[in-house]
Amino acid sequence: TKIAPKSTIYRFIKNFKERGSILVKKASGHPRKYSKRQDRLLKRIQLRDRSATSAELAQEWQQAGVSASARTVRRRLLEDGLVSRRAAKKPLLSKKNIRDRLIFCRKYSEWTAEDWGKVIFSDEAPFRLFGASGKRLVWRRKGERYHQSCVMPTVKHPDTIHVWGCFSSKGVGSLTILPKNTAMNKEWYQNTLQQQLLPTIQQQFGEEQCIFQHDGAPCHKAKVKNNAFSSMMEHRAIRQK
Template structure:
């Protein structure tokens, strides 16, 4: 039991006046055990200040903690179990759980970020691209329509579901994510700009994305978005730019020629393996989270929710993603072509 300073002082004052512990306890100013503990502490230390609880002794010293951190940094792939074994050789008998806790205290997060592998060519192309657009402002990027394709999987796009549950509820229906051996996957194509989300279309099942089919998508989906978002501006001095990645069907002469005929300029050559530079990737993540929350159970339901949640994305969200472009460019340049945090 924690006692206030005034209570401890009163107990010691009575003690100094000749009262015994039993006499003081009769006044019921504190539990008997507390009174005897305070008297004992005063006789041993001469102080009325309560002793700090010692707690469980720490298994490792600061020097041993530093050694653990250095061992981890030498090989980032070493598991906590392996580190515990190596730490034992330094005289520390600790579990893998203690190892993880120490590393977390030092700011070492144990989960690796998943990013595409960057080749030397990828890094070089990323630097060329970012140097070209390093001076662009958010207003400049506001004239770009970003596009991409993305898969949506039935029973969860992310492949995992986090829930807080009580003991014994692990297999409760509300705490379980259903899985199937071959989940249905729906592919979509979409585009957006600072003016908001543009057209989104569900791609036919098993349809091959060749240059002819891609031209059809651009005609039926991109052109209406340009007319709606940019209107007559598209044919003036400030017309929009279209972004798509370097997929073979995107680079086909047929597509380049058709875009030219439609008076649509293409943003400079997009570097490979660079989803972190494309804000539409963040838009897909937002959309998938919203769709997953509603637990679609069949293909038709999934398709309807995709279209519904896409239409619900606000212009403010789109604008914020476009506003992040100068920061993305600057970070890739600062990291000499490596991945940025987006």
């Protein structure tokens, strides 16, 4: 036998004393206008186009026979856990990108922490020397939108530096900072591997076997680099991924 909590018993007693009945009083306010089926229809419409505005969703909902305002649409979606947020920015993935990533994940899904401990990773990243690349929030009063303390200065062509680095489970490796406004190309990459990667591998792995992992950037796949890379790695037990 299921035992009801004390709060439920107290509520029944209170309802009986006040109204002579233990039934819950009907909620006040306007009754719900739309059925659950219509709400599910709205959700399906929204999921077909995540960027549709509430006004556009209301119009499409109306075409399906449901008369509702944009405000009602927002309220219904909020009740279903759907909220409007700024879309995250991520690199566009082609079908080949998706296929290659899936192949990579399946190929190495059985790897252990010990296996990954034999891998040394590298990558490059640009850094702007003036301003910020994202958005910044400020506190301001009415009429202060363009006040000097409330704006984020910008320039058309900010100076940029490119940085190359590597790391493994044994720690971070050498860091290469290219000259200002110089992007990584096959010549710079070849020199970086020779001057920075090899000493780091020697320091972290000694004569142990390791695996060098980098992405598919054009300068990583250049033929000039590949020939030089093979030559540099001849004296080491290392594989390139």
